[in-house]
């Protein structure tokens with residue numbers, strides 16, 4: 101079975117569930133798509149939305165929000181907390197350091213496309229902030245120096 105046939109099968113299966121547009125169902129579908137293709141490509145998101153009767157913007161948002169999902173086959177994902185409490189502890193400095201260091205483009209990709217950077221409003225660990233998630237793992241009390249160290253470790 102080629103990828104297109106497998107995708108069609110996934111769309112059909114999740115489109116037939118009792119409440120296809122429910123978040124759990126959509127996320128399960130997106131996970132399967134990612135298992136198949138390595139990511140949930142932007143080109144597939146409209147079809148996925150169609151299959152479960154939701155908007156493409158909903159799919160895009162879910163791909164952005166779930167750390168385990170991604171829209172391109174980058175190698176690492178960094179999510180910097182943009183919540184108020186992290187903000188009061190200089191999270192913005194960490195974010196601007198990462199943006200500059202990685203030469204992040206307007207879509208969030210590093211210059212070499214290996215890292216995807218985004219923000220999320222409150223990672224629910226406010227006391228430990230500023231926080232970021234690197235590939236789903238929480239790193240707390242971040243500073244630009246610590247962020248630099250994390251990037252160095254990624255290259256090893």
Ligand code: FES
Nearest residue numbers: 183186223225226
């Ligand atoms: S504001 Fe950053 S974890 Fe809550």
